[in-house]
Amino acid sequence: ALFSHATEGPCNTPKPGVFDLINKAKWDAWNALGSLPKETARQNYVDLVSGLSSSSDSSSQVKPEADRKQPGYETLVVTSEDSITKIMMNRPAKKNAMTTQMYNEIMLALKAASKDDSAITVLTGNGDYYSSGNDLSNFTDIPPEGIEEKAKSSAILLRDFVDCFIDFPKPLIAVVNGPAVGISVTILGLFDTVYASNRATFHTPFSHLGQSPEGCSSYTFPKIMGPAKAAEMLIFGKKLTAAEACAQGLVTEVFPDSTFQKEVWTRLKAYSKLPPNAMRISKQVIRNREKEKLHAINAEESRVLQERWLSDECTNAVMNFLTRKAKL
Numbered sequence: 001a002l003f004s005h006a007t008e009g010p011c012n013t014p015k016p017g018v019f020d021l022i023n024k025a026k027w028d029a030w031n032a033l034g035s036l037p038k039e040t041a042r043q044n045y046v047d048l049v050s051g052l053s054s055s056s057d058s059s060s061q062v063k064p065e066a067d068r069k070q071p072g073y074e075t076l077v078v079t080s081e082d083s084i085t086k087i088m089m090n091r092p093a094k095k096n097a098m099t100t101q102m103y104n105e106i107m108l109a110l111k112a113a114s115k116d117d118s119a120i121t122v123l124t125g126n127g128d129y130y131s132s133g134n135d136l137s138n139f140t141d142i143p144p145e146g147i148e149e150k151a152k153s154s155a156i157l158l159r160d161f162v163d164c165f166i167d168f169p170k171p172l173i174a175v176v177n178g179p180a181v182g183i184s185v186t187i188l189g190l191f192d193t194v195y196a197s198n199r200a201t202f203h204t205p206f207s208h209l210g211q212s213p214e215g216c217s218s219y220t221f222p223k224i225m226g227p228a229k230a231a232e233m234l235i236f237g238k239k240l241t242a243a244e245a246c247a248q249g250l251v252t253e254v255f256p257d258s259t260f261q262k263e264v265w266t267r268l269k270a271y272s273k274l275p276p277n278a279m280r281i282s283k284q285v286i287r288n289r290e291k292e293k294l295h296a297i298n299a300e301e302s303r304v305l306q307e308r309w310l311s312d313e314c315t316n317a318v319m320n321f322l323t324r325k326a327k328l
């Protein structure tokens, strides 16, 4: 309005029709300036634009992530911005291996995200790995009651952890920034969207570790990629490239690593502006009929693993890693 007034003087065009909403709003604003002198309109325009540029200068002083992060997490960085809650695994020196504390904190963060006012939730990793899966030193922390008790409490923790993903009510997106191993791969079948850098790989070496599939992958993987391809991953531990995982339906889209963060976050910010209730309800419609089945599968997988963790095959594989004799 001020620009039109400064250059053309008081409003001199016919009022746009009632359905021409944008032009009508512009016309109303111009007309409201009445017979303001052109020079005053020019000065007001300059003042307004100068004010906009100084307020955009102050918007570049966005709080650093450290200031925005939610308190109370030691193994994660959790932030909420642009209607997106981002849960970032934050043990980069240990390739984001998942400790007992990290499992517990991820559950807490998911429960909080399910109730906060964000529209979508993202899980990602800090550093060069997405996650190297279960922290194998979890197996060294044996309670006085013995190894059976450890296997039992681990199976309960695993079951509770995977249940949180099965029940998560909002769109859940994995931003797979690098290689992913073990449980960080298997739970991807419970996400709604999986974006991967072309540096990411997907590896479930359960037989190598004397273990068996979890995260409902014994059900979701054959469903997603067919039983033959799922068997190659889950029984024989075949490691997939990001492109292969995408071709088999586990990954939604692969991006070049050099532009990964920029492209993915631009897209997620656009998605986060969609009506949140519609997204939540669409997810329910897509997922709800499977929930009961997934809970039963999770319980069964956890029970089988509890036994596997007590096997010689598993104990030897873990000892070989911890004594530096073996790596994947």
Ligand SMILES: CCCCC/C=C/CC(=O)SCCNC(=O)CCNC(=O)[C@H](O)C(C)(C)COP(=O)(O)OP(=O)(O)OC[C@H]1O[C@@H](n2cnc3c(N)ncnc32)[C@H](O)[C@@H]1OP(=O)(O)O
Binding pocket: 093, 094, 095, 097, 098, 103, 132, 133, 134, 135, 136, 137, 138, 154, 155, 157, 158, 181, 182, 183, 184, 205, 206, 209, 211, 214, 321, 326, 327, 328
């Ligand atoms: C409640 C229980 C639930 C259980 C659910 C079950 C889940 C099953 C799984 O997740 S199975 C998968 C288990 N993961 C692995 O077997 C991976 C083991 N790690 C490796 O083989 C390698 O570290 C690697 C290939 C991931 C990376 O090799 P690279 O040479 O690049 O790096 P480093 O080995 O030097 O790693 C840096 C430090 O990080 C430690 N580390 C990495 N991953 C793990 C891990 N999963 N557990 C424990 N520690 C891990 C590694 O030991 C190095 O530590 P250091 O610097 O102190 O030497």
